Structure formats: structure tokens, C-alpha cells
Amino acid sequence: MKIIISGSGYPEKRNIMTQSHHNYVDCRKKNIYFYLNAIRSKLLHKNKQFIFHPLPGTLPNDADVIHLFNEVAHTNRNWIATFETEIPRVLPVPGVAKTANPELHSQLQLIARSECLYLIAISQATLNIQLKLLEAFPAIKKAVAHKLITLHPPQALLCTKPRLMTPGKIHFTFIGSEFYRKGGAEVVLAISQLTEEDVFTRSQIQVTLIGDLTLRHNIAHRQFQDDEAFYARIEHLIKTSPHIQHFTALPNPQVLALLQVSHVGLLPSWQDTYGFSVLEMQASGCPVITTNVRALPEINPEGSGWLIHQPLNDEFEYVVDSDEKKKHIRQQIVQQLKTHIVDILRNPGLITQYSAQSLKRIAEQHDPEKFSEQLARYYSSSKQTQYTAAFK
Numbered sequence: 001m002k003i004i005i006s007g008s009g010y011p012e013k014r015n016i017m018t019q020s021h022h023n024y025v026d027c028r029k030k031n032i033y034f035y036l037n038a039i040r041s042k043l044l045h046k047n048k049q050f051i052f053h054p055l056p057g058t059l060p061n062d063a064d065v066i067h068l069f070n071e072v073a074h075t076n077r078n079w080i081a082t083f084e085t086e087i088p089r090v091l092p093v094p095g096v097a098k099t100a101n102p103e104l105h106s107q108l109q110l111i112a113r114s115e116c117l118y119l120i121a122i123s124q125a126t127l128n129i130q131l132k133l134l135e136a137f138p139a140i141k142k143a144v145a146h147k148l149i150t151l152h153p154p155q156a157l158l159c160t161k162p163r164l165m166t167p168g169k170i171h172f173t174f175i176g177s178e179f180y181r182k183g184g185a186e187v188v189l190a191i192s193q194l195t196e197e198d199v200f201t202r203s204q205i206q207v208t209l210i211g212d213l214t215l216r217h218n219i220a221h222r223q224f225q226d227d228e229a230f231y232a233r234i235e236h237l238i239k240t241s242p243h244i245q246h247f248t249a250l251p252n253p254q255v256l257a258l259l260q261v262s263h264v265g266l267l268p269s270w271q272d273t274y275g276f277s278v279l280e281m282q283a284s285g286c287p288v289i290t291t292n293v294r295a296l297p298e299i300n301p302e303g304s305g306w307l308i309h310q311p312l313n314d315e316f317e318y319v320v321d322s323d324e325k326k327k328h329i330r331q332q333i334v335q336q337l338k339t340h341i342v343d344i345l346r347n348p349g350l351i352t353q354y355s356a357q358s359l360k361r362i363a364e365q366h367d368p369e370k371f372s373e374q375l376a377r378y379y380s381s382s383k384q385t386q387y388t389a390a391f392k
Helices: 010-015 032-042 102-112 124-134 138-147 184-196 228-240 252-261 276-283 323-346 349-365 368-390
Strands: 002-005 023-026 065-069 079-083 116-121 148-150 170-178 205-212 244-247 264-267 288-291 306-308
Touching: 010 065, 065 368, 079 368, 102 116, 102 138, 116 124, 116 138, 116 368, 124 138, 124 148, 138 148, 170 184, 170 252, 170 276, 170 323, 184 205, 184 228, 184 323, 205 252, 228 244, 252 276, 264 276, 276 288, 276 349, 288 323, 306 323, 323 349
Parallel strands: 002 023, 002 065, 065 079, 079 116, 116 148, 170 205, 170 264, 205 244, 264 288, 288 306
Antiparallel strands: none
């Protein structure tokens, strides 16, 4: 099939460009908003708009469907969109209530049109957030509800046998380019505190951190960001810990090789729309400790991994509305992370048990073949719609 896309970055590769036998045509530069957004941001100082509006006559006539990520389409061609939070994606405007934003009202009309065939949420949390948005627009909800679908991203198994435990170090691995948003600091604090408490020796545990320490801004902290002293403390603990090794980044083949010999993955994230690294860890037979934000409880349920529980808002995220609240959440993340690590050290057989469940979950719920079959059904609906329209 020939499928029009509007970008070929990581989100598209992970959620759309999954089949080598399809012909994906990137029409990003044929999108009017590719140019309008440059003008809006640089000259007009306005928000970017996530709209795919093709220049007239530029799309291939023989394409079967348009499949977008986090965008809506303004076109008379059939289209599908996969999204990770809400759709339409409309950035906030200071002083304007979300549901009063005229851009949101305008773009909601696009998803209500017949050309919009399906809106694919990447998790049930995402679908619930979308339904909450639509509650404010009953007419749109009535026109759109039947188009909403949850389809988790695909993930191939990277090993077939669960992690067997042998005497020696238990290897924990954290992966998060945005080190602080993904919970890297909390990992460092937990390991540091357990070291001070003499919970383990150097021969019992090894922690590998992969993440950029210069990416300090944490979107979940809003205006309550950490200070220079905090960052300096975390970097000092990393350098002086006998249990921690740190890499700013590693090539993906080396990361996957590392996961094959890791026992437990770590992602005590403050904010995550999904958590793709969790899938790669689980597919490598490496069960994971995560927080409970957004989709993480869906992809890391009890029995397949370990969850850090914290109160969430109605968008399944932590609420940081003061420095004190941030410190309290951090304290709870660190404390529960410590509890899980101690439990693993005392009961290493859990690693094999959870590893087997992780592999089983990936095979059943993220099978690439089943994912492709499901997408093919959605694409076939587009062809059927075109065929029916041609004979009206």
C-alpha cells in the first residue's frame, strides 16, 4: 500500500512506518503548515499548529490513505491519525481557557468530518484524556466517538527466554535522554541512600545510567525547577558512587546489548506520554521499575514489573504546584524505589518471574504482526470508502 505521512521521525517510525512492504511517502514539505508555522513562530510569535493541509495537487493520486501522528488533516482525502495525548493538539494561549480557544474549535471540526476515518490513541490513558476533552463538545463527541480506538505500539521480542539468576551482581539499567524528567536523579538518590544505609556491598549491585545531565528542564516541575545546587549534588553522587556508571548516550545497538545482560530496568519518570524504553526493556527479558504516570501502569502492570504509586490528576500525571509538593513527590519516588530495590535483592527469584511475564506480555499485547494486521484493516476501510464514493 502507498501511505502518505507528514514526517519520518521516531514517532512515525514507532507507530506508523512499521511494514517494509508498504510505500511510505513523506509529504511534510508539501504541507502548507510546514511553511506557515515558520512564519507564525518567527514573525508573528504565535503557536505552531499541528495541521496537515497539503498544497493543492501535490499529493500522489494513487496513495491509499494519509496516516498522521499528532496532527489533524485539512483535505478531501481519507486520513487517520495516531495521537499520544489529545487530538487536535492545540498549544495553550495565555489568558484563554482551553475549551474557549478558537483554534481548538476550528480543528475539532476537522476530526468530525467524514474524511477522518480513525483516531488511534496509543494507550487507554490517552483515550480517556481524549474523551474528557470531548465532554466539553457534545456534538463533536457524537460525531467522533466511533472513530476512537486504542492501539498500543508494536514491539518485537528481543529475546525468548526469561532472565535466569546466577550468583553475582544484580545489574540495574536506567535509560532516559532527558535525565531529570525521566527520574535519573531519583535513581541516584535512592542508590546513594541505600549505600549510606549499608544495604548492599559493591559486589551485589551495579547501576548503569544512560542520559544527558545537561538536559535539566523537567516539564513536570513547571515553574518549580530544581536549582544549581541540586544538579551539582546529583553529578557529584554519580562521580563518587562505587555502584554507578554513567553514559551521556550510547548507540542503540549497544543499548540493546546492555539490556540483554541487565536484570532490572529503571524508569521512575516524572512525566511520560508512553514509555517506549519500557517496551524495549521488557522485550529483552528485563522487567522494569516505573512510576504510575500515563500509560506506564498499562505497559508495566503488577506481576510484570514494579510500580511506584503516587496520586495522579485526571490526565494521569503528577501535580507539582509548589516546591514543597515537588519535594514530597520526590521523597515518595525515592522511598518506593528503595523498597523495590531491597525487595529484589532479598528475593532475586522475582526477576526471573517478572522477566517471564514481561516477555509474555510483549508477545501477546505488542506483537508486530497483529499490529500490522490491525492497521491494514483501518487502511482497507479507507479504500472501501473511496470505492463507495466513486460509485455514488
